[in-house]
Amino acid sequence: MHTKTGRRLLGLSMAVLSAATMLTTATTASYxxxxxxxxxxxxxxxxxxxxxxxxxxxxxxxxxxxxxxxxxxxxxxxxxxxxxxxxxxxxxxxxxxxxxxxxxxxxxxxxxxxxxxxxxxxxxxxxxxxxxxxxxxxxxxxxxxxxxxxxxxxxxxxxxxxxxxxxxxxxxxxxxxxxxxxxxxxxTMAMIWNAKVFKDAGLDPENPPATWDDVVSYSKTIHEKLGIPGYGLVAKQNAGNTPFRFMPQMWAYGGGALDEASAEPGYKTVEINNAGSKAALQAAYQMYAVDKSVPTSALTNTQGENQAPFIAGKLGMMIAHPAEYAKMTDLASKATGSDKAVADEVVANMRYGLIPTGPDGKRAVVFxxxxxxxxxxxxxxxxxxxxxxxxxxxxxxxxxxxxxxxxxxxxxxxxxxxxxxxxxxxxxxxxxxxxxxxxxxxxxxPFPVIPQAPEIMNIIVPDMLQNALTGTMTVDQAADDAATKVQAIVDGGGGI
Amino acid sequence: MWNSRFDYLYVAPAILVMLIVIGYPIYYTIELSFFNTPASLALSAKQFNGLDNYATILTSPIFWKVTWQTVVWTVVSTFFAFVLGLGAALALHREFVGRGFLRALLLIPWVVSAVAASYVWKWLYHSDFGAISAMLSGLGLIDRPINFIDNTSTSLYALIVVNVWKEFSFAMIMLMAGLQTVPDTLLRAAQVDGASPWQRFWHVTFPHLSGVSMVTLLLLAVQNFNSFIIPWIMTGGGPAGSSDIWITHIYQLAFGRQRWGVASAYAVILFIVMMVLGYFYVRALTKGDDARAGA
Known part of the structure; x- marks a missing residue:
């Protein structure tokens, strides 16, 4: 690649002469x-x-x-x-x-x-x-x-x-x-919340929950004070929305499906049943089954089903894409009558913040x-x-x-x-x-870069959540069951 | 002789098309069922593993759980769709004002797209904002929304209700056609002899419906074994696999998990069951012909 070598030499020479000149005279596609x-x-x-x-x-x-x-x-x-x-x-x-x-x-x-x-x-x-x-x-x-x-x-x-x-x-x-x-x-996604809901529930309206443990307590507070779901949990099977929202929580607690959150992942070590993963699953279980502070329909909901309650002011917070604000603005523009006033108020009170951290200050989000x-x-x-x-x-x-x-x-x-x-x-x-x-x-x-990743993320992780949230299995059993399944498919086998 | 050769020629294009679009996929599915197809290998590099896929399926407790759910789904849906269809057919067989309107009204569920119906029912059942719960709450009958489809104990039965609603009209149409074959003279003679309405139904009407009833039941059973749209859209087989039936499970194995070999073996098992049902269906259909031929 003569062209590439030429570009590098040129870049090096220019850097020696003047960094400022380099910025303005670069003739290559490398910056x-x-x-x-x-x-x-x-x-x-x-x-x-x-x-x-x-x-x-x-x-x-x-x-x-x-x-x-x-x-x-x-x-x-x-x-x-x-x-x-x-x-x-x-x-x-x-x-x-x-x-x-x-x-x-x-x-x-x-x-x-x-x-x-x-x-x-x-x-x-x-x-x-x-x-x-x-x-x-x-x-x-x-x-x-x-x-x-x-x-x-x-x-x-x-x-x-x-x-x-x-x-x-x-x-x-x-x-x-x-x-x-x-x-x-x-x-990446972000934490989105309704400042008015936070204020009405006695929470700081301008700041999101700092940690995932705060998400659990904020969600409970909102549900107890206002009678609406606090956090828009998504736990549908076979839906990409589920791991995109749950994996950041798992990683923040120090867990993971494999070792994808480590600096040099080898994608061989199963971590879906380590202490961090179980803590994240326990937090989800606490919100769904104990506090009942998230939508009951979380098991069949995608993120799309969180949008309607959010724009109606009936949901405190959720994790969503950068484009969610545009979506909410669009929904508000289509609303009529008294719904329009509520929707406009929600849009005005919509806030974006960083995804919460785990107990050790670790912040993670799906790339x-x-x-x-x-x-x-x-x-x-x-x-x-x-x-x-x-x-x-x-x-x-x-x-x-x-x-x-x-x-x-x-x-x-x-x-x-x-x-x-x-x-x-x-x-x-x-x-x-x-x-x-x-x-x-x-x-x-990023999710594990192995061909089995879609099955792990879209099937096994949601299955684990559903097994725990419905009480079909305990948190420990659900995590261990998921670990067995992940190990089996990483090894090239797996049941049905 | 020449005529029959031409007959074969006439049907040859249809048979050729069937061989391509039905025969080959069946052959390929059976072939794939004997191979391991891990996610890390292209299909062309599939590994022969004999009957392993069948063994994996038949020894899995999940398969037997899903099989039981499939049986419940099929039997309960078929039974109630048939009974409701029979009731509606008998009611609409009589002359009364507005009969045509009511018949059209009852046909709506059958005509409506299953996809659209599933989404509508999903919102009717919604565990937080469902219309059914809202109505019951408005009447003061409940104080919190009913959890129809996010509950492992009720999800399958909630889906069965939707399925029965969707297909009872089909049974109604079939049985209404059957009722046309019941001779009026027999019914009038039974009435003159002092038979009660129930006796007239049981001893005159129902025997005349046995043929069409058998066909209707078999068609409903086949349709229910193959049901996909309602469970897939409304629950995706969840929560925690509580509403998974064979078809949704096979679909998830194939397209959600890219496990083509196992999914193919599963499909072959379903194919065998369907062939058995198909055999009885054809027998029921040709029973009358055989009897006539014998006469």
């Missing part, structure tokens, strides 16, 4: 060390936004010449009818910009819904008719990497470095030590987002992958500018230099609480 993750906070995120200009066409032109002639096929979940107009606008703008930057690269693009993409991709792989490039949800790629469908792909292949991405995000594309993709966007992958030629329609065209597309998609714009509504740039862009500044100015949700990113932990 390592531009963002200091150790300073990450809502204030820091605001302070760096809009401080640097990028030119994706020029920077990616250094990786793949702009006059390159070729073709690339691509599947992803693009904006659909229900998405806000800005998402459609940015999507269209991206393809126009890519066409302008690479006029001789033809694209065959399919936007497929979130729920259909994995199954359609699996089917296409069996028929050797897959696209050359695909963007999948953060946990989606590992299954295909393990099964040998994906090509190795690391940041340097498309002109970036590992420092341009969140370490947790890079972990999510690494299977057995090999990188099989690049993060395109990343997000969410999407990754982009390249399929091996033998599984692609036509049996060929145009590597240069693929690199051009991935470089462009993952550029600071476009990874920010394409994640406008519900996520954040996978390329962390996107936080320096004008687009990020505009997002922070227009999307309420974005600074809070982005500040949770350093606490993000």
């Amino acid at each position: 390592a060390q531009s963002v200091d993750l150790s300073k990450w906070s809502p204030e820091y995120v605001k302070s760096i936004a809009g401080t640097k200009q990028f030119d994706a066409a020029k920077d990616c032109g250094a990786v793949v010449p702009n006059d390159y002639t070729g073709s690339v096929s691509y599947w992803y979940t693009g904006p659909f009818e229900a998405d806000p107009e800005i998402a459609h606008t940015q999507d269209k703008a991206f393809w126009a910009a890519f066409k302008a930057a690479y006029p001789n690269i033809t694209t065959d693009v399919q936007s497929i819904t979130y729920n259909e993409l994995l199954d359609k991709f699996r089917t296409s792989l069996l028929g050797n008719s897959a696209p050359a490039v695909i963007r999948l949800q953060i946990l989606g790629g590992v299954e295909f990497a393990a099964k040998g469908y994906l090509q190795p792909l690391k940041p340097e292949d498309v002109g970036y470095t590992a420092a341009d991405f969140w370490p947790g995000a890079l972990k999510s594309v690494t299977y057995e030590g090999v990188s099989y993709g690049l993060p395109t966007n990343n997000e 969410g987002g999407s990754n982009i992958h390249v399929v091996k030629p033998e599984f692609v329609q036509g049996g060929k992958v145009d590597e240069q065209a693929v690199k051009a597309l991935i470089c462009f998609w993952d550029s600071p500018e476009w990874s920010t714009k394409l994640a406008w509504v519900g996520s954040n740039p996978g390329n962390i230099n996107g936080f320096l862009t004008d687009a990020m500044k505009e997002r922070l100015d227009t999307i309420k609480f974005l600074d809070v949700t982005t500040s949770m990113l350093p606490n993000g932990i």
Whole structure:
């Protein structure tokens, strides 16, 4: 890779001459060390936004010449009818910009819904008719990497470095030590609460519960004082919403499904029945079965079913995405009569805060987002992958500018230099609480990067919760039962 | 001779299509049932494991729990759908003002999409904001919402109520058609002989309905064994597996857990049960033909 070496030499020389000059004259797509993750906070995120200009066409032109002639096929979940107009606008703008930057690269693009993409991709792989490039949800790629469908792909292949991405995000594309993709966007959830409900229950309306133990006591207080559920627990089986809300609690208490919360996870040690995991399960049991301070319907609810009671002022707090504020605003705009007044009041009293910590001060959240992958030629329609065209597309998609714009509504740039862009500044100015949700990113932990992860997270964890919450098993029994199941499937077996 | 050859030719396209869209999937499912398909391997690298998948299923206490729930679901749903359908058919067989309207009204559950009905019932049952609990609370009959579907003791029966509501109209239609075949002369003769309404039903009407009743019961049983939409949408088989039935369990094994081999073995077991039911269904259907042929 002569181009890459040239870029590094150029970057080094420029750094020696002047750091300031380097910032303005960089001609490569690599911007390592531009963002200091150790300073990450809502204030820091605001302070760096809009401080640097990028030119994706020029920077990616250094990786793949702009006059390159070729073709690339691509599947992803693009904006659909229900998405806000800005998402459609940015999507269209991206393809126009890519066409302008690479006029001789033809694209065959399919936007497929979130729920259909994995199954359609699996089917296409069996028929050797897959696209050359695909963007999948953060946990989606590992299954295909393990099964040998994906090509190795690391940041340097498309002109970036590992420092341009969140370490947790890079972990999510690494299977057995090999990188099989690049993060395109990343997000974490936050604790959302209704300040009026807190105030009416005699709690501090401007601060969320600091610890998970506080969540239990706040929830109880709200339920006892106001007769409404305090915390929007979600414990439905076979639903991604459940582990996205329960795993942060488990990690904060020092537990985990495997050792995914450790600095160097090996995904071999089962921790779902350790003391921390059991403490988290006990806290959920306390809220559901003892205090009855969470919705009884938590066992059949997804997060979607928490939205109605929240906008009606009948739910104290919940864990949700950055886009939840926009959703609540939308719901309030559609409300009528007396409901409208209540909904508007809820929106005005909506607050975002950091996810609570465990007893030892540990704060954790699921690292969410999407990754982009390249399929091996033998599984692609036509049996060929145009590597240069693929690199051009991935470089462009993952550029600071476009990874920010394409994640406008519900996520954040996978390329962390996107936080320096004008687009990020505009997002922070227009999307309420974005600074809070982005500040949770350093606490993000990806689910175990093993092909069995979907079964562990979507089946075994919810099963464990339901077994404990319904009293079918004790907390200890439920955790031990889950541990047996996790161990069995990690070992390659497992019952039914 | 030539005519019958042409007959085969005429049905050949249909048979070919059936072989492709039904025969091959059945063959592939049976083949997969003898393989281990771990999440870390592509399907093309599946590992032959003989009858292990069948052994795993048949020795699992979860399978027997789900089997019992499937039997309860099928038998109770079929019985009550049939009894309610029979009652409605008998009631609507008489002439009265508004009969057509009532018949149309009772057909609504059968016509409504199962997906839409499931979501509506989910909200009717909702354990915190359900309409049923709200109504009972408004009448002062309860002081806290009833937990229908978030309770391991009641979830299956709550789903059965929805299922019976959804399919009793089907039994009603079938039995109404059957009632048309009961000779009026026999009923009038029984009346003249002083038979009570119950005696007329039991000794005249019901024997004439036995054929259609058998077909209806078998169709309902097959339909209930294969039920998926209502339990999947309303509870997903939960809580804690308390409303899991064979189909939801197979679906979860295949698509939730990517365990194609075990799910295929499970599907083969269900297929065998369905074939047995299908045999009796065909026998019930052809009974009349055989009798006529014999005569």
